[in-house]
Amino acid sequence: MRLALKLISVTVLGIALVLAIDTFASVRRDITLFNADARHDSQVLGSAVSTMLRDVVRGGGQARALELLREVNAAQPSVELRWVWLGEPGEDPSQPQVSSKELEPVLKGENTLLTAKNHSGQECLFNYLPIAREGQRLGVLEISEPLTHLEAEHRAFILREALVMAGLIAFSGLAAVVLGAVWVGWPLSRLIEKVRCVGRGDLASPLRIRGRHEFGELALAINTMCGQLAESHEKVEREHAARIRTLQQLRHADRLTTVGSLASGIAHELGTPLNVISARAKLIAEGEVPQDEIPENARTIRAQAQRMTTIIRQLLDFARRRPLTKTQVDFREVADHVVDLLSPLARKRGVTLSLDGGAERLSTRIDLGQMEQVVTNLVVNAIQASPPGGAVVVALGHERARPRADPTAAATDYVRLSVEDHGTGIAAEDQPRVFEPFFTTKDIGEGTGLGLSIAHGIAQEHGGWIEFESEPERGSRFSLGLPMVEGALADDPSTGFQGNDNHERGGVR
Amino acid sequence: MINPGRERDDRGRVLVAEDDVEMRRLLAQSLRKDGYDVTECGDGFRLLDKLGDRLLAPEVLKHEPADYDLIISDIRMPGVTGLSVLEGTQMFEGFPPMILITAFGDEETHARAEQFGAVAVFDKPFEFEDLLAKVHEVLAATPHAKH
Structure with a gap:
């Protein structure tokens, strides 16, 4: 709507400007034409009357000429013809209405046509024609035609043009309001509403x-x-x-x-x-x-x-699976405990079980019972896979690695426990199934095939992993990775290893 | 080679291979009660041992009388599976027929057992009467009684 108003206002102003220029040009042209017309009329009249007057002055004298002028004046109400004297003014009141300075050409015998104000202050066209010389003074015919009616005509013309312009503006304004609303405002408001609908997803x-x-x-x-x-x-x-x-x-x-x-x-x-x-x-x-x-x-x-x-x-x-109850512990203690616990089993089977690793603290946040179960499972598997006289080495350390579940994540510190045996190994075709529930290569009664599957699940729940390398007849190495945490161990006595009876759940699966 | 089974002219000689001790004892006991001569072994390697030289030169020994009239074997055993033994022996003449026992009684196992000529496949748990009936049926049809 506002746009329509602006457009139409600019258009109307343009039209009004053109009309004004046209009016001005028309008035100028009219004035020029009228002036030319008036001059021509004045010259024709002046030529006829002056010829007659010269004849009359030569034949009967000035009185007869004045008589004639009165008759002509009566016949021509729009113009005034007078007999005036130039040169020596003398007593005669018949002075020209235009200043004598402008009438010098007349004194030289020339007809002179000019525009000036008359005695009443009206703009008039004056025509001076020399008639007869009498001593030092020159008798001249003065024809004056007031131009006031022309001005009135121009005013009327300008008024008319102004009215046309006003009408045009009024009509355009109305058109802007009505048609702008119908043709522009309404569709635009529909468009805006539609765009909002689309924005809302409709x-x-x-x-x-x-x-x-x-x-x-x-x-x-x-x-x-x-x-x-x-x-x-x-x-x-x-x-x-x-x-x-x-x-x-x-x-x-x-x-x-x-x-x-x-x-x-x-x-x-x-x-x-x-x-x-x-x-x-x-x-x-x-x-x-x-x-x-x-x-x-x-x-x-x-x-x-x-x-x-x-x-x-x-x-x-x-x-x-039980929910995790995590406490912060040194993972070394878990490994120590499990190795202690399983040494008798290893001895019974003639297998050497040893724990290898430095003395540095390996802080982790883990469910102690479940993590013991995981480590126990890995160590028991290794013992069972080893022939009599074999050795199982549990190694501890830490490494910087990316989480296995999300290889794009940033690398962090992990505690790493590996259990290595030199036993039967895992056949290549069995390797993909190692973590499957109920998959086992053990003899009847030695395992249900659930242990590694459960251990794998527990490691994953801790944000860690279990992976392995194995070569048939050469042995296997299972590695457990768990996120390492910074800081000292909590003083909570329940996090300590002593007095904890969770190891009972760390049975072999 | 002296086989004790040969000395008894009983209902037939059965070789039972099963790694579960209790299951093996039970099988042996039931078969013996029915009058069969039973030999037990606890894994796949021992089963192969019992089949002896015949495995090394099956073509040469195919006309030699076999030591057993029937083999009943568990499929999953340490060492060599019952199915592998079946696959390795049944393509030759002279090996005793096999009945397989399995706990993984999926279709693929049954199909393979059938393909390689198993007499029957029993899914655990099964009725012992059914197994004994099958044993009787198989041995009645073989000429073991002539020995």
Whole structure:
């Protein structure tokens, strides 16, 4: 609306200026034409009357000439003809209305035409024509025509032009207000509203501005743009939904795989003892076992049931991982404790177990019980993989590394514990499955295949990792990495190693 | 080579390979009760040991009488799996037929066992009667009684 007003104001001002210039030029031209006309008329009249007057003066004298002038004056009301004397003014009151200085050419006998003010102060056209010389003075015919009516005409003309201009401005103003509102203001306000809608994310409601003008085209373009935007928006949403669906399917498939491997693991671990229990019980029930063998059969059944109970408890542990209760400890103490705890087992199997590493403090924030379970698992695996006479070396240290879960993150300090054996190693085809639940290469009764899987999970929950290198028949090295923390250990006595009974949970899986 | 099974003209000689002690004892006990001559072994390597020279020169010894009339083997055992033994022996003549026992009774295992000529595959836990019936059926059809 304001834009429309400005546009129309500038246009109207332009038109008014052109009109004013035109009016001015017209007035100037009119004045010039009128002056030329008046001069011509005056010259024609002057020529006719002066000729007559000269004849009359020669024939009858001045009185007759004055008589004639009176008659002419009566016949020509718009002009005044007078007899005036130039040169010696004398007594005669017939003086010219124009100053004698301007009339010098007349004294020389020339007709003189000029514009000047008369006695009443009116602008007049004067024509002086010499008639007869009488001694020192010259009788001259003075024809004067007032130009006042011309001025009036010009005023009327200017007034008319001013009125036209005023009308034009009024009309333009009205047009600016009405048509500007209809043609510009309304579509603009619709456009602004539409743009705000788009800003709010509403792409659906179309912009309704009809017509072949620019606003119509703009509306069409905006509607098309909104359509395309909505379409690409929809496409992006569809793709996003599809991606999420795919991810969910992948996760589902992943869960199914885990469930599948868990199920077959459970089947394997529970199938054998179930078979033994069921068959033994049946033998007893059918009286096929001699009386003296029944207690032994019952003991077997009980042992198999206990085996199943252990497996199920481990499974539950695996499924319901306990929340971490972290305390700040020197990791060296964890390693010391586990090595102490497992030395008897190593001796029993003829394996040398040693702890290697400096004396520096390796501060970590860990769940002591769960982390002991992890280290115990790694060491027991190494002992079990070693042949009699073999050696298992537990090494401690620290390194600067990037977290395995996010290789783009900044490198930080990690405590590193490695357990190395020179045992059977892990076959290349088994290596990718090492952390799978229920995957085991151990003999029956030595492991369920849950231990490393649980240890791996615990390490990950601590922001760390377990990785391994292994060569069949040459041995394996499992490494545990855990984030190292700065600062002294807390004074909280519960964080100390003594008096902690968590090691009971650090069983071998 | 003297095999104790040969001296008894019983219902047949069965080699049982199973790494779970209790399971192995139970199998052996049940089979012996039914009158079979049972030999036990606890892993894949010992199973191969029992098959002896025949494994080294199967073509040469294929017409020699076998030491056992039937092998019942667990699939997953330390050393060599029952399935590997099956795959390594059944393509030659002269090896005794095999019944496999498995806890990982997936379709792939069954398909492979069938492909390599296992007489039957039992998924743990199974009914002992079914296994004994199968043993009886297999041994009744083989000419072991002539020995």
